[in-house]
Amino acid sequence: MSWSALLVAGPPADPGTFDEAAEKAGNAASWVEQNWSTWLNVGLRILLIVIIATVLRTVIRRTITKLITHMNNSAQAVEGTALGGLLVNAERRRQRSEAIGSVLRSVASFLILGTAALMVLGALNINLAPLLASAGVAGVALGFGARNLVTDFLSGVFMILEDQYGVGDTIDAGVASGEVIEVGLRVTKLRGDNGEIWYVRNGEVKRIGNLSQGWATAGIDVQVRPTEDLERIREVLAEVADEMAKAEPWNERLWGPIEVLGLDSVLLESMIVRVSAKTMPGKALGVERELRWRVKAAFDKAGIRIVGGPEAVPEAEAADPSAGVAAPSAMANPLSPQSMAANPIPPAGATPGPGPAAPAPAPAAQPNLNK
Numbered sequence: 001m002s003w004s005a006l007l008v009a010g011p012p013a014d015p016g017t018f019d020e021a022a023e024k025a026g027n028a029a030s031w032v033e034q035n036w037s038t039w040l041n042v043g044l045r046i047l048l049i050v051i052i053a054t055v056l057r058t059v060i061r062r063t064i065t066k067l068i069t070h071m072n073n074s075a076q077a078v079e080g081t082a083l084g085g086l087l088v089n090a091e092r093r094r095q096r097s098e099a100i101g102s103v104l105r106s107v108a109s110f111l112i113l114g115t116a117a118l119m120v121l122g123a124l125n126i127n128l129a130p131l132l133a134s135a136g137v138a139g140v141a142l143g144f145g146a147r148n149l150v151t152d153f154l155s156g157v158f159m160i161l162e163d164q165y166g167v168g169d170t171i172d173a174g175v176a177s178g179e180v181i182e183v184g185l186r187v188t189k190l191r192g193d194n195g196e197i198w199y200v201r202n203g204e205v206k207r208i209g210n211l212s213q214g215w216a217t218a219g220i221d222v223q224v225r226p227t228e229d230l231e232r233i234r235e236v237l238a239e240v241a242d243e244m245a246k247a248e249p250w251n252e253r254l255w256g257p258i259e260v261l262g263l264d265s266v267l268l269e270s271m272i273v274r275v276s277a278k279t280m281p282g283k284a285l286g287v288e289r290e291l292r293w294r295v296k297a298a299f300d301k302a303g304i305r306i307v308g309g310p311e312a313v314p315e316a317e318a319a320d321p322s323a324g325v326a327a328p329s330a331m332a333n334p335l336s337p338q339s340m341a342a343n344p345i346p347p348a349g350a351t352p353g354p355g356p357a358a359p360a361p362a363p364a365a366q367p368n369l370n371k
Contacts, residue, residue: 045123053116060108068101095167095183099160151203156185165210172209216284219276223307226271236302240294253283270307
């Protein structure tokens with residue numbers, strides 16, 4: 001070896017450095033050899049937990065989605081039948097099933113993923129007690145801060161599960177009333193009688209009156225004069241009831257016969273006859289209007305007058321020509337007491353006479369004594 005090569009190569013390495021490096025490498029290999037089984041075990045556990053959670057979440061969500069789709073298809077199949085028009089509202093069932101499906105999917109995802117996350121942290125030997133305590137405190141704080149939101153959400157969930165009302169129903173929620181056009185977990189949307197849209201929070205609803213479930217009652221009060229024949233009134237109302245029960249579409253909207261309940265009240269100038277019928281839910285107002293129309297037409301045809309109707313006008317008599325002539329005045333006769341009383345009082349020595357008083361004579365001229 002030449003001197004140049006020795007100069008380039010430098011001084012020889014310290015043998016102790018190689019020994020230390022070899023020792024460190026051996027220790028590292030020994031540590032890896034001792035812990036690789038633990039790492040492999042933990043890694044496989046975490047991978048298995050993640051795979052099982054993902055598969056379970058996917059299966060449950062797809063099962064819920066298929067169940068909701070089957071419910072919607074069943075509602076659409078019944079919608080075209082006569083029974084479907086009365087008992088099933090496809091849009092109502094669709095929104096209700098979608099809301100329930102959304103809640104179930106969210107709850108399932110939260111439970112599965114939350115449990116999997118805790119199991120992964122446990123596999124990594126992380127103490128979960130402080131984490132769970134912090135989560136509990138955060139949950140309590142969130143519950144107090146967003147208690148109205150939680151109340152609305154829980155009320156919406158129970159309302160949907162109990163099927164208190166749905167799309168197409170006419171309800172009275174206390175704070176607002178109208179037709180339900182959308183049902184949500186937090187807010188229910190109503191359309192009022194004048195077309196306005198009300199957004200009602202589910203937590204604010206204390207009581208609900210559903211006017212579209214079961215059946216409704218249509219009732220009208222027929223107010224006639226007390227001199228009318230009651231038997232004739234009953235016969236006319238019975239004819240109107242029979243005709244309306246056979247006419248379209250009232251034969252489907254009437255769920256029972258139209259009944260004449262009798263006299264509701266008797267007064268000096270009128271008496272009220274009560275008429276009632278059981279109808280399809282939500283159709284009572286239309287039945288009442290049609291019934292009033294038919295009763296009024298039938299009474300006019302039968303000659304039965306209702307209170308407030310036109311009075312019978314008698315035939316006009318020949319006009320008296322002297323009716324327009326004024327009576328003669330007593331003041332036109334100068335000899336009448338009224339005319340004499342109106343004249344001024346004459347002066348002393350004057351002869352009273354008829355008519356206006358004559359003017360008094362001028363005084364005589366006095367002689368001039370200065371001449």
